[in-house]
Amino acid sequence: MNTIPVIINDKKLDVDPGKTILEVCRENDIEMLTMCHLKGVMDIGACRLCLVEVEGANKLMSACTTRVNANMIVRTATDKIKRYQRITTELFFAERNHVCSVCVANGKCELQQLGYKVELDHIRYPHLFPQCEVDTSHPWYVMDHNRCIMCTRCVRVCTEVEGAHNWDVMNRGHQVRIISDFNTPWGESITCTSCGKCLHACPTGAIWPKAIVQGQLEKKPEMLSELMEKRKMKL
Amino acid sequence: MNRHDLKTIIYAEKTKEENNKYRHKICVCCGASCISSGSEEVMKKLQEEIKTRGLENEVEVVPTGCMGPCNQGPLMKFLPEYNIYQKIDCSNISAIVQSQLTEKKPIEDLLLFADSREKPFLDAQEDPFFKKQMKIALRNCGHINPERIEDYLVHNGYQALDKVLFEMSPEEVIAEIKQSRLRGRGGAGYPTGFKWETVYKYVSDQKYVICNGDEGDPGAFMDRSVLEGNPHRVLEGMAIAGYAVGASKGYAYIRGEYPLAIKRFELAIKQARKMGLLGNNILGTSFSFDIEVRIGAGAFVCGEETALIASIEGKRGTPRPRPPFPAESGLWGKPTLINNVESFAAISPIINNGGEWYSEIGTPKSAGTKVFALAGKIKYSGLIEVPMGTTLREIVFDIGGGMQNDADFKAAQTGGPSGGCIPAEHLDVKMDYESLVSLGSIMGSGGLIIMDKSSDMVDVARYFMEFCMDESCGKCVPCRVGTRMMHDLLQKICDNKGTQIDLNRLEELAVYVKETSLCGLGGSAPNPLLSTLRHFRQEYENRIVKHD
Amino acid sequence: MNKKKLATVWLGGCSGCHMSLLDIDERILDVAKLADIVKSPVVDGKEMPPVDIALVEGAITSDEHYREILHIRKQAKTLIAFGDCAVMTNVTGMRNYFHLKDVFDTAYRNAISNDQEGKVPDHPSLLKLNEKVVPLQEVVKVDFVIPGCPPDADAIFYVLFEFLHDRFPNLSKAKKLKYG
Numbered sequence: 001m002n003t004i005p006v007i008i009n010d011k012k013l014d015v016d017p018g019k020t021i022l023e024v025c026r027e028n029d030i031e032m033l034t035m036c037h038l039k040g041v042m043d044i045g046a047c048r049l050c051l052v053e054v055e056g057a058n059k060l061m062s063a064c065t066t067r068v069n070a071n072m073i074v075r076t077a078t079d080k081i082k083r084y085q086r087i088t089t090e091l092f093f094a095e096r097n098h099v100c101s102v103c104v105a106n107g108k109c110e111l112q113q114l115g116y117k118v119e120l121d122h123i124r125y126p127h128l129f130p131q132c133e134v135d136t137s138h139p140w141y142v143m144d145h146n147r148c149i150m151c152t153r154c155v156r157v158c159t160e161v162e163g164a165h166n167w168d169v170m171n172r173g174h175q176v177r178i179i180s181d182f183n184t185p186w187g188e189s190i191t192c193t194s195c196g197k198c199l200h201a202c203p204t205g206a207i208w209p210k211a212i213v214q215g216q217l218e219k220k221p222e223m224l225s226e227l228m229e230k231r232k233m234k235l
Numbered sequence: 236m237n238r239h240d241l242k243t244i245i246y247a248e249k250t251k252e253e254n255n256k257y258r259h260k261i262c263v264c265c266g267a268s269c270i271s272s273g274s275e276e277v278m279k280k281l282q283e284e285i286k287t288r289g290l291e292n293e294v295e296v297v298p299t300g301c302m303g304p305c306n307q308g309p310l311m312k313f314l315p316e317y318n319i320y321q322k323i324d325c326s327n328i329s330a331i332v333q334s335q336l337t338e339k340k341p342i343e344d345l346l347l348f349a350d351s352r353e354k355p356f357l358d359a360q361e362d363p364f365f366k367k368q369m370k371i372a373l374r375n376c377g378h379i380n381p382e383r384i385e386d387y388l389v390h391n392g393y394q395a396l397d398k399v400l401f402e403m404s405p406e407e408v409i410a411e412i413k414q415s416r417l418r419g420r421g422g423a424g425y426p427t428g429f430k431w432e433t434v435y436k437y438v439s440d441q442k443y444v445i446c447n448g449d450e451g452d453p454g455a456f457m458d459r460s461v462l463e464g465n466p467h468r469v470l471e472g473m474a475i476a477g478y479a480v481g482a483s484k485g486y487a488y489i490r491g492e493y494p495l496a497i498k499r500f501e502l503a504i505k506q507a508r509k510m511g512l513l514g515n516n517i518l519g520t521s522f523s524f525d526i527e528v529r530i531g532a533g534a535f536v537c538g539e540e541t542a543l544i545a546s547i548e549g550k551r552g553t554p555r556p557r558p559p560f561p562a563e564s565g566l567w568g569k570p571t572l573i574n575n576v577e578s579f580a581a582i583s584p585i586i587n588n589g590g591e592w593y594s595e596i597g598t599p600k601s602a603g604t605k606v607f608a609l610a611g612k613i614k615y616s617g618l619i620e621v622p623m624g625t626t627l628r629e630i631v632f633d634i635g636g637g638m639q640n641d642a643d644f645k646a647a648q649t650g651g652p653s654g655g656c657i658p659a660e661h662l663d664v665k666m667d668y669e670s671l672v673s674l675g676s677i678m679g680s681g682g683l684i685i686m687d688k689s690s691d692m693v694d695v696a697r698y699f700m701e702f703c704m705d706e707s708c709g710k711c712v713p714c715r716v717g718t719r720m721m722h723d724l725l726q727k728i729c730d731n732k733g734t735q736i737d738l739n740r741l742e743e744l745a746v747y748v749k750e751t752s753l754c755g756l757g758g759s760a761p762n763p764l765l766s767t768l769r770h771f772r773q774e775y776e777n778r779i780v781k782h783d
Numbered sequence: 784m785n786k787k788k789l790a791t792v793w794l795g796g797c798s799g800c801h802m803s804l805l806d807i808d809e810r811i812l813d814v815a816k817l818a819d820i821v822k823s824p825v826v827d828g829k830e831m832p833p834v835d836i837a838l839v840e841g842a843i844t845s846d847e848h849y850r851e852i853l854h855i856r857k858q859a860k861t862l863i864a865f866g867d868c869a870v871m872t873n874v875t876g877m878r879n880y881f882h883l884k885d886v887f888d889t890a891y892r893n894a895i896s897n898d899q900e901g902k903v904p905d906h907p908s909l910l911k912l913n914e915k916v917v918p919l920q921e922v923v924k925v926d927f928v929i930p931g932c933p934p935d936a937d938a939i940f941y942v943l944f945e946f947l948h949d950r951f952p953n954l955s956k957a958k959k960l961k962y963g
Binding site: 060087092094168171 | 534536551555556558704705706707708709710711712713715716717718719720723740743744747750751752753758
């Protein structure tokens with residue numbers, strides 16, 4: 001297979017064309033922060049954590065949605081990008097009600113990990129403290145909007161992997177919410193197959209099984225990626 | 236219908252006009268703003284009056300699109316004298332008709348701007364409001380009945396389409412548009428010819444043309460007026476674009492808040508189909524093109540091209556990262572051309588008069604004319620079209636008649652919530668893409684809000700931030716949370732509770748949101764804040780709490 | 784070397800951070816070598832004297848806390864927000880999603896344990912709750928933060944030890960950053 005040369009952080013790499021900058025970075029052990037990216041489902045470039053500087057581009061590009069071009073010069077984790085990643089993380093924390101100490105995902109949460117990675121010890125912006133619902137109508141699972149970061153990984157997994165499209169998004173701006181069917185309680189959904197894939201897709205403690213308490217959540221997001229890989233192989 | 240039939244119809248209509256069947260033509264503005272001040276009533280009353288006087292065969296009464304000075308409505312225009320009457324009251328109609336048609340002299344006190352100028356101009360074309368303008372996109376607006384395709388045909392309508400279909404290759408059309416140096420009138424100012432060429436070059440079994448009429452800026456109504464006043468012009472532009480790029484299907488995305496524009500555009504489509512100007516084998520050629528109207532559901536973000544495409548596809552109207560640009564992969568993954576209403580309205584004059592003619596208007600980098608929606612604390616607000624490079628001073632003081640109550644000019648907001656303000660010291664700025672950018676503002680789609688000393692610039696920034704906060708689609712973090720944070724901080728400063736730290740955070744967030752947002756909405760949301768900070772920093776400083 | 788003065792304060796928190804402070808176990812002796820603990824919930828001493836380091840646990844929830852933190856800021860050279868509540872309101876801030884009145888009604892009027900009509904306590908000597916709970920940094924300048932619910936004893940000792948040696952700690956570099 002033909003490869004094309006790209007330069008990432010002053011290092012020349014020969015890569016397969018058609019790959020995204022994110023894929024190339026991950027394959028070459030260049031650390032990339034992501035939140036909305038989940039291997040196996042479509043990338044939407046929404047969390048803005050994987051932004052990179054591309055020479056010649058007049059704006060920062062999201063690595064997950066930008067494909068590599070021959071002789072592309074890319075810089076990741078420059079001072080500016082690091083600063084922006086930190087602000088993004090702060091905004092994530094300030095937006096909804098993330099109380100780690102009472103969260104089922106405590107210690108296993110991608111948002112927590114992200115905070116540690118960007119060396120965030122406090123949030124400079126005032127917390128918004130929105131009133132969010134906790135949907136416990138499903139017999140096995142809980143959807144806690146307080147901990148949702150609107151990465152829409154659950155939406156994409158439900159649509160693309162399970163094919164049920166139980167989840168979607170409603171409203172605009174800071175009032176966006178993940179909804180089940182047409183905003184019905186999850187337990188009354190006619191599309192949900194109760195497969196539990198969204199639990200594993202969720203990076204935080206927003207979706208979790210009822211039988212657990214603080215810090216007990218186990219997630220296997222890589223399971224979903226493997227599932228998609230296997231499906232491709234079958235095809 | 237083929238080419239010959241069309242020529243026959245145009246000939247018949249022109250003969251009718253030239254035979255001077257009517258001695259007089261009275262145009263009544265039936266644009267949305269004149270209708271809201273009662274022009275439909277005026278129209279009815281006028282027709283009755285003409286009938287009572289038995290003048291039906293001498294006087295033609297025409298409902299038209301926007302004439303321009305919207306805050307003086309309802310407006311009524313007598314041709315060929317070009318006497319315009321303003322603020323028509325149904326009780327005056329009889330007297331006006333008597334004086335104008337029987338005594339052959341206008342009632343000066345009721346003429347346009349009679350209450351604000353020392354002496355009104357009898358021929359309104361001599362009034363600075365009109366004299367300083369140059370109407371290309373709005374050429375027939377206010378003269379023709381937008382609901383009659385024949386009216387448009389008489390005024391050179393569909394001649395450009397005829398010309399491109401029979402005399403020009405798609406390449407030649409694109410070359411002509413490139414030569415005109417027309418730039419996208421939606422705000423970003425991307426060269427239209429290059430966009431067309433890009434779409435043309437992609438090979439695909441299906442391509443699309445989209446007209447972006449989702450005009451959402453507060454205080455902007457250029458697209459509405461064009462669609463209401465001369466829908467066929469836009470339709471013709473779209474068909475020409477379809478021919479040039481090789482598309483057979485067009486979508487006009489018009490916001491749901493413009494019911495009249497939608498009605499008239501749909502009517503125009505129906506009429507054009509009937510005449511064979513849309514549909515299969517247009518004018519007997521092998522070119523087929525049809526247009527469908529899609530109605531926006533009230534989301535500002537759907538003015539962003541990728542969100543608009545998602546909305547047409549029936550999905551949630553959220554933008555997606557570019558590349559790929561719509562020219563490569565747009566509607567249903569096919570190459571798609573998206574232009575603004577006003578850009579399409581400029582196409583047929585360019586084809587008819589040549590790209591060179593258009594390129595000589597305006598400034599070297601920004602050719603042609605631009606429609607602005609004048610609003611705010613200005614004497615004559617309304618719809619104007621001026622050559623690019625006209626100074627702000629000319630627009631405000633010559634065309635707009637100066638400030639209300641002769642107050643001091645403080646600032647003009649261009650580009651709505653995505654733009655910035657221009658302070659008094661830059662009144663002589665030329666209104667073109669580059670000059671506005673150098674002042675930290677943008678041309679935008681053409682909203683021009685004039686403010687006097689009573690406007691508080693911090694509050695202006697807060698207002699626009701609130702707008703962006705509410706209209707953010709909520710997909711990407713910087714725009715969804717960042718606009719909310721900036722709004723809260725601005726509110727705090729407006730409430731006189733802000734501190735220097737808040738101001739610093741505000742500035743940091745503004746740059747962050749601008750640089751990291753997914754689409755143009757977030758990318759430009761901090762603009763009003765940044766530009767008021769740049770030109771009116773003192774107002775912020777005065778508001779913040781000083782610690783000892 | 785002059786011995787430094789250390790204070791620990793308990794505002795709107797659960798005292799878990801102080802428990803964690805005690806979890807530094809025998810290392811308290813190392814701290815005691817370098818500093819006198821002049822005010823703390825675990826020692827006597829009601830007034831807040833001028834100190835070098837003040838560890839403040841908990842968020843600002845009431846008028847009393849507000850006055851107190853302003854006073855502490857004046858008295859302390861280095862003010863450390865101690866634990867998640869002080870840093871980002873944490874559990875204390877969970878009442879911020881609701882109106883204060885609803886919170887009171889839920890606790891005093893509509894509580895299931897109420898066997899008669901409940902009454903919200905309003906004795907003048909009681910502190911007045913603020914409408915919203917805020918973290919320390921929204922009221923005063925904070926010099927350093929130790930997040931965690933509670934912070935690990937190791938992290939607490941590390942931070943104290945560094946400050947007592949006039950060094951500026953870095954939790955990330957020391958791999959001791961933790962929330963929750």
